[in-house]
Amino acid sequence: MKPTLEAGYPVQSLEYWLSPELAKVSPPEAPSRLRQLADAQGTLAAGWSSAITGGPVLALTGTYGSILSGNLSWLIVLGLIGTALTVVGVLSWKRVRTTLPTSDKSLITRGPGSARGGITTMAVFAGLTGAALATALPAAAERGTTGALIGAYLLIVALLGACILVPSIVLGRARKSFRRRLDADPGFRKAVEDxxxxxxxxYGHAGYGPL
Structure with missing residues (x-):
């Protein structure tokens, strides 16, 4: 069936634009409305995924601080902040993934956009931090605080994972996740069809897809 025309634009069904074959023959960097929506939604979801995983890291940091200092205020303050961050992150994550992002503003991310890029970036920062902390090992050994220094480094690595690795994985899978939700969520699919x-x-006569 030939596509109909409306105001000079070819009108195709959503099923046509979602065709995997169409996506394969289109360069990944080629723009389309579907890709814009998927990438924008992925950017928002990546931000909230960092909040979800960052909350437990904060709570763990509070626990560690309380163990070292013997002061429960670390655990209480950071535990409450971490719990609130995770709860807000989960609620926002669910909302973002079931609604279409607004298209009046472009969302820009400075972080890596794939799992491989996230692992590389995290490894670089972890290596630089480890090298810096290694210079303090002799003094820590003299004071008997080597374990505390190592624990602090592990918490820093966990924080890097929450802020860099997890969001990069979400961003890298944004278009695949968008496609899966279109297949699984009738309400979300209806919003995209509308x-x-x-x-x-x-700006021209670009098509709605591919994804």
Whole structure:
């Protein structure tokens, strides 16, 4: 069936634009409305995924601080902040993944956009931090605080994982996750179909897809 025309634009079904074959023949960097939505949603989800995983790291940091200092205020303060951060992150994560992102602003991320990039970046920062802390090992050994220094380093690595690695994994899987939700969530698919019916490229005659 040939596509109909509306105001000079070819109108195709969402199923057509979601075709894996169409995505394969289109360069990954080629822009499309579907890719814009998936990438924007992935950017928002990546931010909240960092909050979800960062909360437990804060709580663990509070626990560690309390053990070292014997003061429960570390655990109470950082534990409460970490719990609140995780709860807000989970609620926001669910909302972001079930609604279409607004398209009036472009979302820009400075971090790595794939798991490989996240691992590389995290390894670099962890290596630099480890090298810096290694210079303090002799003094820590004299004071008997080597274990505390190692524990602090492990917490820093965990924080790097929450802030760099986890978001990069989410970003790298943004388009695949978007496609899965379209197949699994009828309400979300209806929202995308409504967007397809009303969207027109403001700068030319670009198509709605591929994804």
């Amino acid at each position: 967007d397809l019916a009303s969207w027109r490229d403001p």
